[in-house]
Amino acid sequence: MTEVIRKRPSTNFVYQLMGEFADMVAHKVVEAIKETEDLLTQTIPIEASIVEQENPNELLTIKEVCEILKVSRSTIYDWIDKEILLPDTNIGRSPRYKRCSLNEFINYKKD
Numbered sequence: 679m680t681e682v683i684r685k686r687p688s689t690n691f692v693y694q695l696m697g698e699f700a701d702m703v704a705h706k707v708v709e710a711i712k713e714t715e716d717l718l719t720q721t722i723p724i725e726a727s728i729v730e731q732e733n734p735n736e737l738l739t740i741k742e743v744c745e746i747l748k749v750s751r752s753t754i755y756d757w758i759d760k761e762i763l764l765p766d767t768n769i770g771r772s773p774r775y776k777r778c779s780l781n782e783f784i785n786y787k788k789d
Contacts, residue, residue, distance in 0.1 A: 714760055734778035737767065743775050747784075 738746070740754055747754075757763040758773065763783055765773030 714762070734776065734781070736777050737769070737774040738777060738780070740773060743780065746780060 740751055743754055744751055754763065758765065763775075766776045766779050767774050
């Protein structure tokens, strides 16, 4: 029978790999922070009065929110994932927003 002898990696090699991995993770974290900062500083090109005209407690669908904010569905879902614009409630698995919450969001973004 042939016996397989396995060598343990050197401690320096392990530390080097750990350092490279830590650098990769840190780089990804910095990128995510910058992306979030960019999203937070974006301006929303709409009139706040559009939101205020209707019933402030009316629940809006993602499609309606996209039309009001003039952004795509993927942007809304990105904002949900990054906790930038969280829904007021869910109906089933569908997120819903109150008009008054959108108004607050718009006013916050203008400041």
